[in-house]
Amino acid sequence: MLNELVEYARKNLDSEPGFTTRTVRWLADISSDGQLINVLPLGDDKGEQTPKCPEMHNMNAGGRAHFLVETLQTVTMYFKPNEDEKKIAGSREKQLFFAEMLHQAATTVVMLQPLGQFLKNSEQIELLRTRLAADKAKPTDWLRWRIAGADPLQETSALDWWRTWREADQRKGKGEEKPKRGEKAVEKLIESVPGGMVCFLSGEELQPLSTQPKITGLSGVGGLGTGDVMIGFDKSAFCSFGLEQASNAAMGEKSAREYVDALNHLIKNHSRKLANALVVHWFKEAIQKEDDPLSFLSEPPELTAGAAQQSAREILAAIRVGQYPVPANNRFYAMTVSGASGRVMVRDWMVGSFEELVARIELWFSDLEIVARDGGKSASEPKFMAVCGSIVRDLKDLPAPTATTLWRVALAGLPIPQSIIAQALARFRADLIEDKPFNHARMGLIKAYFIRKGGDHQMGAYLNKEHPESAYQCGRLLAILAGLQRAALGDVGAGVVQRYYVAASQTPGLTLGRLFNNAKNHLNKLDGGLSYWYEDQIAEIMSRIQDRIPSTLNLDQQSLFALGYYQQIAANRAGKNNDTKESKGDNQ
Secondary structure, eight states: OHHHHHHHHHOOOOOOEEEEEEEEOOEEEETTTTTTEEEEEOOSSSSSEOOOOOOOOGGGGGGGOOSEEHHHHHHHOOOHHHHHHHHHHHHHHHHHHHHHHHHHHHHOGGGGGGHHHHHHHHHHHHHHHHHHHHTTTOTOOOOOOOOTTTTTGGHHHHHHHHHEEEEEEHHHHHHOOOOOHHHHHHHHHHHHHHTTOBBBBOOOOOOOOSSSBBSSSOOGGTTTTOOBBBOOSSGGGGTTTTGGGGGGGGGOHHHHHHHHHHHHHHHHSEEEEEEEEEEEESSSSSSOGOHHHHHHHOSSSSSSSHHHHHHHHHHHHHTTTOOSSSOTEEEEEEEEEEETTTTTEEEEEEEEEEHHHHHHHHHHHHHHOOOOOTSSBBBBOHHHHHHHHHHSSGGGGHHHHHHHHHHHHHHTTTTHHHHHHHHHHHHHHHHHHOOOOOHHHHHHHHHHHHHHHOOOOOOOOOTTTTTHHHHHHHHHHHHHHHHHHHHHOOOOOOOOHHHHHHHHHOOOOHHHHHHHHHHHHTTTTTTTTHHHHHHHHHHHHHHHHHOOOOOOHHHHHHHHHHHHHHHHHHHHSSSHHHHSSSSSOOOO
């Protein structure tokens, strides 16, 4: 997994130790004589992705700041009202460090001299604070500069100065600092192993990092706003040979920077939220956005039935005849991550061929296909989160493991767990009782459960009058009896479905017989043509059931009952006289 992230970084990013990509919100434009010209917002409300931002090491030592790109509170002492005095004092120390670094750099990098003058001018700093307050900036927003029309992040001399300063400061730190936890054990292990310790990723000999850069962007899924650690060991149960922190998975600075930059970039640009987790994905060979089959899951190409499935079929056909622009042996990678107490939790990892992925996405939509509730055509393909939402009252109640399980089911072509269908069935009953419209994604999911379970369950998108299972035919019968009652009596408040569905779907032997006997009274209230139609429907279904009405139904049979009920109602509504045959009040 980490190797694939490193490969992604080397192919797509310009990763380098001492630099990172930040989401920068503001640009301060400084004149050649150190005067503030303008303050400009960058990107969207959150900011603009800015690569090659210098990143200071050993920030935990306190009183240190990043070079060139820093937060507003550090550069300008810009705070919200009534800020804690201790925090203000800490930022003052960081501001002095930031200004001192700029002054040192400006002695050799001429283009930075106007910025050095600006930072010495308290009136200009106050002017910048005033402009930021007027624009409702946040103290934690990041700020970068334009100096006399030039971007210092593009200035080779400025970046080279930072590289030299950083290297010297790291050498100085190693000479002065006391050994950190585990460092003595590392040194002993290096001495005892021929050739010394090697990088977990590159295989190069190294003195491993004790702490590694943080993964950002997980604050919405349990992570910290300051970032979360992917690799680190702070509990004795996870330490070996006396090694602690990140030394237990020895890694060099370059490799660590690469995998961190890759994951941060993917979280920012190629992720989607699944409950309380994020899924990031990428491909070995880049593909066009419109050809990304994973985007079909979250956002089908068109709001018409079969659009995503057809798109997947077209990609598959192009691959198989050699007309697809990306090699057929292309690979996909998908990782599900979240945050937990400052750590990155990897919930799932999938890898496979691009062709397999497209085939599984096509199969997913094929299995989910279900007749629309009006009976006229297949329902439009559901977004993935619509499928997840069909099993809970509210999406915020969806557990992350459930969403992750369904994601793996879709991408790997796996069976749907029975526990998920139990949830879908419970929501189906609740909506029936509350007389809410049928949920297409839920009905498609129940149908897909039987298809993926294996065996001959004769599941189709539309009504199957010849279905061999009595449970399915019993569901059909209840739909006909409910329609008959409405046709005979009109709207009588709580009808057959609201009062009897739960009982009929669990113990049809006790319930359907009573309803069937009462149907004779309802038939007598209808005119000849409509009465004959209902009689024919009931007779046709009873000929399938015969004397096989089950006394009780298990979970699978209750699911078949629900499908029979739904597909029969959809078939009725597709008829020429649907206003007469089926009232619009029964879960429309």
